[in-house]
Amino acid sequence: xxxxxKTCVIGSYPVLTDTMELMYGYFNxxxxxxxxxxxxxxxDMVNAGLDIVSDGQTRxxxxxxFTRKLTGCRIRARTEIVDKVEYNAPITIKDQKYVRNLIPNxxxxxxxxxxxxxxxxxxxxxxxxxxKDLAFDxxxxxKQEAKVLQKHxxxxxxxxxxxxxxxxxxxxxxxxxxxxxxxxxTRLHACGNVSNVIPELLEIPVDIFSHEFKASPQIFDxxxxxxxxxxxxxxSVRSDNTRVESVEEIMEHTKKGMEIFGEKIVQLAPDCGxxxxxxxxxxxxxxxxxxxxxxxxx
Amino acid sequence: MFSFTREQEILEISNTKIGGQPGVYPTVLxxxxxxxxxxxxxxxxxxxxxxxxxxxRTGNPAIPDFFIRREEYVEKITNFIxxxxxxxxxxxxxxxxxxxxxxxxxCLYEKNLLSRTIYNSIHVGxxxxxxxxxxxYTPKMAIILAFNPKDKSPDGKxxxxxxxxxxxxxxxxxxxxxxxxxxxxxxxxALAPGDNTGAAxxxxxxxxxxxxLPTGCAIHNVVEKSxxxxxxxxxxxxxxxxxxxxxxxFGGDFAIFGPILNADIVFPTVAWQDILISEYTExxxxxxxxxxxPRRKLF
Numbered sequence: 001x002x003x004x005x006k007t008c009v010i011g012s013y014p015v016l017t018d019t020m021e022l023m024y025g026y027f028n029x030x031x032x033x034x035x036x037x038x039x040x041x042x043x044d045m046v047n048a049g050l051d052i053v054s055d056g057q058t059r060x061x062x063x064x065x066f067t068r069k070l071t072g073c074r075i076r077a078r079t080e081i082v083d084k085v086e087y088n089a090p091i092t093i094k095d096q097k098y099v100r101n102l103i104p105n106x107x108x109x110x111x112x113x114x115x116x117x118x119x120x121x122x123x124x125x126x127x128x129x130x131x132k133d134l135a136f137d138x139x140x141x142x143k144q145e146a147k148v149l150q151k152h153x154x155x156x157x158x159x160x161x162x163x164x165x166x167x168x169x170x171x172x173x174x175x176x177x178x179x180x181x182x183x184x185x186t187r188l189h190a191c192g193n194v195s196n197v198i199p200e201l202l203e204i205p206v207d208i209f210s211h212e213f214k215a216s217p218q219i220f221d222x223x224x225x226x227x228x229x230x231x232x233x234x235x236s237v238r239s240d241n242t243r244v245e246s247v248e249e250i251m252e253h254t255k256k257g258m259e260i261f262g263e264k265i266v267q268l269a270p271d272c273g274x275x276x277x278x279x280x281x282x283x284x285x286x287x288x289x290x291x292x293x294x295x296x297x298x
Numbered sequence: 299m300f301s302f303t304r305e306q307e308i309l310e311i312s313n314t315k316i317g318g319q320p321g322v323y324p325t326v327l328x329x330x331x332x333x334x335x336x337x338x339x340x341x342x343x344x345x346x347x348x349x350x351x352x353x354x355r356t357g358n359p360a361i362p363d364f365f366i367r368r369e370e371y372v373e374k375i376t377n378f379i380x381x382x383x384x385x386x387x388x389x390x391x392x393x394x395x396x397x398x399x400x401x402x403x404x405c406l407y408e409k410n411l412l413s414r415t416i417y418n419s420i421h422v423g424x425x426x427x428x429x430x431x432x433x434x435y436t437p438k439m440a441i442i443l444a445f446n447p448k449d450k451s452p453d454g455k456x457x458x459x460x461x462x463x464x465x466x467x468x469x470x471x472x473x474x475x476x477x478x479x480x481x482x483x484x485x486x487x488a489l490a491p492g493d494n495t496g497a498a499x500x501x502x503x504x505x506x507x508x509x510x511l512p513t514g515c516a517i518h519n520v521v522e523k524s525x526x527x528x529x530x531x532x533x534x535x536x537x538x539x540x541x542x543x544x545x546x547x548f549g550g551d552f553a554i555f556g557p558i559l560n561a562d563i564v565f566p567t568v569a570w571q572d573i574l575i576s577e578y579t580e581x582x583x584x585x586x587x588x589x590x591x592p593r594r595k596l597f
Binding site (some may be wrong): 017019021022024025026027029030032059060061064068074076077099197215 | 489
């Protein structure tokens with residue numbers, strides 16, 4: 001078996017924001033910079049030994065990162081859609097460029113885009129009155145971001161947690177809008193138990209599927225019923241639990257995955273974003289994940 | 299000039315009323331003391347009396363805003379408040395250092411001054427210790443500084459009031475209410491020149507329409523930091539004072555106008571604007587000004 005598994009993250013990483021420092025910045029009339037939080041997340045990922053890092057999505061929760069910058073969205077307690085959703089300007093590019101300068105040349109960088117279906121389901125629609133129309137406008141807007149993003153990252157990961165509940169009949173089309181003609185590899189991340197939607201998932205045109213195999217091991221059994229060309233990013237440590245999985249435990253889990261998927265497994269990652277974990281726990285989980293990656297790759 | 303569809307709260311502290319529809323109550327003017335160096339009480343008293351006299355003449359309520367930079371100034375400044383301020387005069391304490399905030403709250407409680415205190419301010423930098431102190435020594439009124447480091451637009455300011463922009467566990471409004479602060483003013487957080495400064499003014503009607511709470515800002519801060527004004531030195535004071543009329547023109551209720559020594563020019567300038575607004579709102583909306591409004595005092 002030709003094994004070359006990369007260790008990586010799904011996207012988010014814990015951030016402890018020094019809000020008083022931000023306020024001193026305000027009082028002193030200084031420009032507010034988020035660089036130190038990005039740097040903090042990235043340095044943890046690099047120090048843990050990951051092969052592919054992200055910017056840590058430290059600025060905002062994964063919905064607001066995008067809705068804050070897209071025309072037609074207004075942030076209240078939740079994001080409200082008050083006009084036609086359109087791309088206004090690059091959303092994540094500045095941070096990706098910054099990360100690229102921070103990381104060693106041998107590290108990969110993944111850009112993360114929150115999927116159009118998840119965005120449409122997470123917002124309060126006061127304008128479209130049609131969930132599908134809203135989702136398609138999100139998809140077209142995100143496509144603009146993807147076209148710019150591909151120039152700065154090694155992979156684009158589309159985060160669609162709402163796909164674990166249901167994939168609408170236009171779900172494939174939504175993702176296709178984003179991934180079509182994108183030249184870097186693409187990954188679809190859908191956390192949760194995706195057992196009930198795997199046939200629809202497998203229709204989606206991406207290079208890698210990423211799922212939480214650790215928290216929902218039953219999806220192993222469903223996946224092995226199907227033949228598909230895409231690769232797998234194996235969720236191997238939980239993101240909803242502060243217990244740090246041992247190297248042995250992760251190894252056992254990974255071997256189980258390899259028995260089922262063989263060379264299809266190209267990435268080992270946490271089950272989901274790590275934003276809600278304590279930073280030391282998130283770091284230790286990544287370190288153990290890396291140790292397993294190293295052992296497996298030999 | 300306009301009238302809000304949402305009912306507007308009129309908050310009272312020690313006989314001073316803040317808020318309401320444009321044209322009813324005059325703009326409340328906060329004049330700052332002790333910005334730099336050792337607090338000079340003698341000079342402060344002179345400027346304070348001058349501001350209170352201007353307030354009496356124009357009808358615009360005056361709030362001395364005591365800037366307290368160090369813990370060792372707490373005793374001196376609160377003694378000054380006790381000794382010099384008329385017993386019915388509300389005041390605000392303007393403190394950035396979290397440690398000083400704890401000390402001043404305790405001291406105001408000990409001196410029985412909390413019923414006249416406007417706490418300036420609650421913002422996303424609030425610490426657990428500050429929350430405990432505010433719950434224990436609760437001021438009568440507080441200003442929420444709606445600065446959102448993630449989004450400087452009017453929407454961003456609302457976000458920080460609603461949910462703290464995910465920088466605090468809950469929104470700043472809920473934090474204040476949970477602490478038992480019943481009277482809340484919103485400061486729309488004027489930014490540095492060129493950094494979406496207009497949003498602080500534009501946010502005033504947006505926030506008043508959304509919450510009906512008294513709203514204002516310290517637009518003076520922008521003027522103070524406008525370097526290009528150095529080329530027009532003789533105009534600086536005029537620009538500074540007149541910047542405050544933006545607040546009342548956009549329906550705002552209070553202006554934190556900077557150093558108290560600017561009171562001589564700020565009070566008549568804002569009174570003039572208040573009169574203009576009152577004339578329009580009375581003719582168009584049928585809104586009559588309060589008995590203490592500059593339009594009643596000066597005409």
